[in-house]
Amino acid sequence: MESNDYKQSEPNSGMLIPSGRRWKSVQMFSFIMCAVIGVQGAYLGYVIGVLTNVERRFEISSFLSGLLLSMYDIGHMLSVLLVGYFFADCHKPRITAIGVLLSSFATFLMTVPNFLYGPINWKTVETLTTLKNHSSVVATCENDENYQWKFAIGNSSSIELATATTQQQQAHAGPYAILALSQILSGISTAPFNTVAYIYIDDNVNNRESPFYLGLLTGMYAFGPAFGFFLSAWCTDVFVDLTVPENMDPSSSSWIGAWWLGFLILALLYLIFGIPLFFFPKHLSERTKKRPIASDVELDELAFSSSHNKFSTAIQPQSLANSCKFVAGGNVRALPTALMKLFSNPVYVGTTCSWIFSAYLIGGYGTYLPKFIETQFKQTASMANVYSGFISIGSMAISTTFGGYLLSRFNVKPRRATLLLLITWSITLVGYLLGIVLGCEQQNLAGKLDNSSKWNFTNECNRHCNCPPNEPFNPVCDGKWTYFSPCHAGCHFQTSNMTWLNCGCTVASDADVFDGLCKDDCQALPTYIAVMFVSFFIGNLFLMTTVTLVLRSVENPLRSLALSLGSFLTTLLGFSPSPILYGMVVDSSCIVWDSIPSSGEPGNCLLYDNRQFRNKLHISSGGFQLAALLAIVFTYYKENDFVFPQEDAGEKEALTSSQSCDRAMTS
Structure with a gap:
């Protein structure tokens, strides 16, 4: 019906x-x-x-x-x-x-x-920003062996920093x-x-x-x-x-x-x-009934025949569905033989x-x-x-x-x-x-890169600063060199415009050091x-x-x-x-x-x-x-030694057609 x-x-x-x-x-x-x-x-x-x-x-x-x-x-x-x-x-x-x-x-x-x-935990971000970016909190160079354990200002402490970071990562x-x-x-x-x-x-x-x-x-x-x-x-x-x-x-x-x-x-x-x-x-009412392709070849040794070879363009997805339909409706035992042939x-x-x-x-x-x-x-x-x-x-x-x-x-x-x-x-x-x-090229990183590209940012100039071992990455630049943090640049003070002063690791001790990686003219x-x-x-x-x-x-x-x-x-x-x-x-x-x-x-x-x-x-x-x-x-x-079936079939068809014409003309 x-x-x-x-x-x-x-x-x-x-x-x-x-x-x-x-x-x-x-x-x-x-x-x-x-x-x-x-x-x-x-x-x-x-x-x-x-x-x-x-x-x-x-x-x-x-x-x-x-x-x-x-x-x-x-x-x-x-x-x-x-x-x-x-x-x-x-x-x-x-x-x-x-x-x-x-x-x-x-x-x-x-x-x-x-x-x-949430797009981002702003309470956590505010805590991290306060702990990481304010001059009174970001680790600076201090000649105090216990400084890294006193990474605290006011009511904020290293424990609070770790807690805030953990909340952000949870x-x-x-x-x-x-x-x-x-x-x-x-x-x-x-x-x-x-x-x-x-x-x-x-x-x-x-x-x-x-x-x-x-x-x-x-x-x-x-x-x-x-x-x-x-x-x-x-x-x-x-x-x-x-x-x-x-x-x-x-x-x-x-x-x-x-x-x-x-x-x-x-x-x-x-x-x-x-x-x-x-x-x-x-089914669309105006659909066109397909003509069968004349060059389809029955593969008796594969025990199946294909009536869906409609390809004249490189469309992989349609072929995928057709092959699945062949497996579902044809002789599944022929599939291994077909795969071996491919x-x-x-x-x-x-x-x-x-x-x-x-x-x-x-x-x-x-x-x-x-x-x-x-x-x-x-x-x-x-x-x-x-x-x-x-x-x-x-x-x-x-x-x-x-x-x-x-x-x-x-x-x-x-x-x-x-x-x-x-x-x-x-x-x-x-x-x-x-x-x-x-x-x-890589920015000039103050320190050394080992064979595994790990940054060893401890130098003689900051060895006495007792920088916290778990300090977050807060790069600063003196115009030529990038330092892991203000502490590793040997900086002691920060101005209101995010500029660091009195940095012992810079070439000139009075040089300004700015937040961020150094820029280049690449x-x-x-x-x-x-x-x-x-x-x-x-x-x-x-x-x-x-x-x-x-x-x-x-x-x-x-x-x-x-x-x-x-x-x-x-x-x-x-x-x-x-x-x-x-x-x-x-x-x-x-x-x-x-x-x-x-x-x-x-x-x-x-x-x-x-x-x-x-x-x-x-x-x-x-x-x-x-x-x-x-x-x-x-x-x-x-x-070079391969016969393309499609071309071979076309050549045979053309040859057969030519021979038929010759016979017709001579008869």
Whole structure:
């Protein structure tokens, strides 16, 4: 029995969606899904953009923040297989709508730590400010052996300082658990976006139009994160509690931006675009019936046949759902044979390995690029997000679009496209290597850095000062050297304008010493941005070649499984571990940690070794780029003796057609 969904006009289901076919068309569904995927991409970019502020607010290390990012990939990796398996024949718009609303809830859940635990405990902050920043409290140089045990002024004591700090750090496990749960739910809820939603569009347009519609959706994954970076730049310029604090601005090391505000905006956008999806029918009345693809080949040895090979573009998510549907409805015993056939395909294996290594660059370098720019070039978090979005997302969005046009315009064959990819990825490798030398040198730190980049800030000039061993990081600068604290600079007095006097460790004893790190005149940022943008732009020009290689190197019935398996392995072995691994690399460059008194464990990093951070970040990234390049070299080498099934089938079809014409002409 036909469902009412087939009616050309339906009663108005409410004020949200007017009745009529024009409101329930594939064009309108595609428009809404473009918006939804744009919000999803913005969410991913926004999380990266506010990561430093989240670390600072809850005092978590880069390793833990990297683990937090991986939660999204883990959730998505697990759910995408289940969605494709169980919901392939369900009401696709409603399944998608449920996913969008769940995404709205998960995104809103990211703001809960701010409201549940407060943007920041101002009572604690006032106590800490009083204890740490006032001249009568901040430890100064005193020739008294018992001074470090008398770190007390009036009714305030070192015990009160420790208590206040502990109050600020308490229950940080709670906020982190909420953020981790939100990330997992976000990954789970987005599974329908690029599976059943893609199939719904593909089922309701003809084969020629399908690449255009699905290409629009895929393109939003490049432009969405750019919006997320700019949104994070705006939000982090606003203080965490939406007030304007005195004696503090976004350039202050203790500044915490309104990291939670953007999540509210994105949750609202999810809600707005998700509700209309409930009103689309299971099948659109004007849907076009697909013609079967003539080149489909039955694989009798695999004991299954495919009737869903509708691909003419590089869309991984749809193939994932189709492969799940094959496992659910076909001969499951044929799956091991199919997998063996894929893993014995050298072109497929080499290309998939290149995906995995490239995922480390996106999930690792791309994640910590804002932190690198902020700490290396002394930029605010908001400007670091803008520059990062321009370098990574901007270059990718432009170059992939332009490169796809070039490949289509000149009909580049797989082997030639692979050679072009080798050249462009080699240029990207050079860009990473240049990044090693494009940076700013470390501030002159008074003291010594040992082999493990630990700062030994005790000198002969401050040895008699008896500076408290647990004194918080309160850097001061004499115009040339940065000192850990006024006490370690040998300072005795402070004026009302935050200037320290009578500092015994300065070159001139009457020199003024100011709060904060020393500034420098490093001008390397524009060069770094230009070099990395150009290298990424060139490197991403022929990125779609890798997907084309997979599509053309396997038989038609295996294309869906090949793409979905490659996507699964890339997430499992690349995207999931990359933020954690890079977080460990970043943490290893830390000089000063903000320790948590209640546990003694390190919190967030307060000061990085510029050279170590720069070298480790770009050497690691260059290593993964080289590994991806070698995987493509292997693929190109194997292509010389490899017969592409798709090209071979096309050549045979053309030869058969030519022979038929010859026979017709001679008869």
